Amino acid sequence: MTEAEVAECIPDLWQPLTQEQREFLAQNFMVQKYKKNETIYNEGETPQYLMCLLNGKVKIYKDGVGGRSQIIRVIKSQEYFAYRAYLAEENYVTAAAAFEPCTICLIPMPVIVRLLQENAELSMFFIRQLSKDLGIADERTVSLTQKHIRGRLAESLLFLKDTYGVEEDQCTLSIYLSREDLAHLSNMTTSNAIRTLSNFAAEKLIIIDGRKIKLLEEEKLKKISKIG
Amino acid sequence: MTEAEVAECIPDLWQPLTQEQREFLAQNFMVQKYKKNETIYNEGETPQYLMCLLNGKVKIYKDGVGGRSQIIRVIKSQEYFAYRAYLAEENYVTAAAAFEPCTICLIPMPVIVRLLQENAELSMFFIRQLSKDLGIADERTVSLTQKHIRGRLAESLLFLKDTYGVEEDQCTLSIYLSREDLAHLSNMTTSNAIRTLSNFAAEKLIIIDGRKIKLLEEEKLKKISKIG
DNA sequence: TCTAAAACATGTTATTCAGCACAAAGGTAA
């Protein structure tokens, strides 16, 4: 892989570096592919790499009480993940899997740590990213615990639009999730995800066609999400 | 305040610094006192200071749907807080208040940012801290959403023991929370906190004497917490 | 193309927990 190609894959990481650091990074750069639904890492494993999603869609999730799965966050193209546990000096407390076929760039964490020690701007990038993620996690805790089912599902739909965007028609979500994943994202059972989605469709807030979801009344969904 | 005194207040921040940086920090050091139940900062405000709790106990909380309060985390002596939002370039998404009379050290965030740019070891301290907090937040999301009332309350009691410790008898929690705060920590109504606490007492897992709580059967509480 | 499995859909029941209402106990101030 040429340096120019590496630079294009991981601009946020690349940009702050000196020429010397860039050469070092380019020498420690791997790319790996994952199939749809393939596990990327598991809870309890020892983290070794920082990962950057080059293309595809990834879920970070956690299996809780009685094996019930909760999606903690989702990763879109160009985002970094899988590094938190190493930096906290822990094993993974979450697992990651591919929603769709993915290409992921892997960089050994010791390489990252060395760069962090040499490059203050890079450190600030990680500090900012972790700070943002922690704020999101705090918001999410309250949403998931206090909002009612309709509010949680509406929030998830809007969140998916924000994260992965829409197709050419400006309203069909670009991600086709199973009802089960939608449920795990919204902290509810699969039955209730199906039911509530049907209700939204009956109220003409959305149109469902299999896994394809069109958001018709975004403002009303926002209202439902906000009032809980 | 002498440099030695400053050093004692904020060892984690102080230790990585050069002599020059220490002098700079010592010149930008304030100490402020807060009364019991006094608000330290509010949601929506613009963050200006990193805070370090010198003594006392602090809650970080968030008012959610219908003003229902959720305690997100608690701070003990020597811990840093209130810096996340500034580093994420956001306003506060949480609020902070004193459980008990507190002494807090305040350092303007621009001072911290300057030190972060100069000192890689200090950056690593914040990266590690944020990474740990994010892991805790992820775990907490699943606990609060999936565990049942008894599991959540048991977890809170054990968490309070871990965080603030116990008195000389080795089993009385050192923090005397109102039932309301205990409820907000455990994501339940005050009535249910009272009821479940009474049940634990009836089962001889704990002894309650007003706000004083003695943990008798820690292993059984751990089991209740784990199975949810 | 057939078959089996997975995903989707919907109705019913059971459980958990929030939301009262109200009373007792403790603390605080005039």
Added chain:
DNA sequence: TTACCTTTGTGCTGAATAACATGTTTTAGA
């Protein structure tokens, strides 16, 4: 003291939602 407010405690009711059962549709593999 008395009065008042806050906190604690308890019972009852109903709403929200998980769990279960069952049938249908879609998908994937042989």
